Amino acid sequence: xxLLEQSPQFLSIQEGENLTVYCNSSSVFSSLQxxxxxxxxxxxxxxxxVTGGEVKKLKRxxxxxxxxxxxxxxxxxAAQPGDTGLYLCAGAGSSNTGKLIFGQGTTLQVKP
Amino acid sequence: xPEVTQTPSHQVxxxxxEVILRCVPISNHLYFYWYRQILGQKVEFLVSFxxxxxSEKSEIFDDQFSVxxxxxxxxxxxxxxxxxxxxxxxxxxxxELFFSGAEAFFGQGTRLTVV
Numbered sequence: 001x002x003l004l005e006q007s008p009q010f011l012s013i014q015e016g017e018n019l020t021v022y023c024n025s026s027s028v029f030s031s032l033q034x035x036x037x038x039x040x041x042x043x044x045x046x047x048x049x050v051t052g053g054e055v056k057k058l059k060r061x062x063x064x065x066x067x068x069x070x071x072x073x074x075x076x077x078a079a080q081p082g083d084t085g086l087y088l089c090a091g092a093g094s095s096n097t098g099k100l101i102f103g104q105g106t107t108l109q110v111k112p
Numbered sequence: 113x114p115e116v117t118q119t120p121s122h123q124v125x126x127x128x129x130e131v132i133l134r135c136v137p138i139s140n141h142l143y144f145y146w147y148r149q150i151l152g153q154k155v156e157f158l159v160s161f162x163x164x165x166x167s168e169k170s171e172i173f174d175d176q177f178s179v180x181x182x183x184x185x186x187x188x189x190x191x192x193x194x195x196x197x198x199x200x201x202x203x204x205x206x207x208e209l210f211f212s213g214a215e216a217f218f219g220q221g222t223r224l225t226v227v
Contacts, residue, residue, distance in 0.1 A: 042118075098207055099145070104153075
């Protein structure tokens with residue numbers, strides 16, 4: 001069974017601080033997606049990483065896929081209150097049917 | 113920007129009743145999915161659907177559940193006889209492709225409350 005573990009589960013920081021969220025597994029994933037979810041709404045796709053070692057940047061957000069494609073990280077530089085939300089990682093399942101396996105999420109609170 | 117739309121946004125039903133949750137995927141997408149999220153828990157895969165067939169289903173997706181693409185635009189999830197534990201947010205998603213790197217786009221969800 002493929003599982004994704006996110007850490008930390010909850011993070012509360014001050015505006016301007018940097019942070020990193022981790023997504024780890026013992027399984028290899030063919031790709032990994034990061035989503036952000038607001039309360040009562042659906043996940044919104046931020047980025048997809050496919051190649052081991054790949055780094056993608058989205059403004060102040062930097063996403064990295066591990067060399068072995070078993071882990072990923074999301075780094076936010078100079079966090080702002082607008083970054084507050086639930087961040088989810090999701091890996092493409094090995095069955096190749098488009099199924100995504102989600103981590104349990106990291107709740108980020110950025111205080112002004 | 114194209115988006116996945118779901119109706120209704122909130123459905124309250126009595127235990128044992130049938131419910132149909134509706135989704136309109138993004139128009140050029142070929143792969144469709146249902147996920148659910150029980151309050152405070154992970155988003156869980158239910159089923160994937162392609163070419164009018166289920167391509168994969170999870171253990172959660174038992175005989176009480178069914179999916180259908182009744183026309184060229186809608187994708188539905190039916191729960192035949194709802195149980196209290198079916199209360200959750202149900203998300204529809206679609207993707208243009210299914211292979212590695214294919215991006216899935218989610219609807220805003222239907223909150224199902226079984227009483």
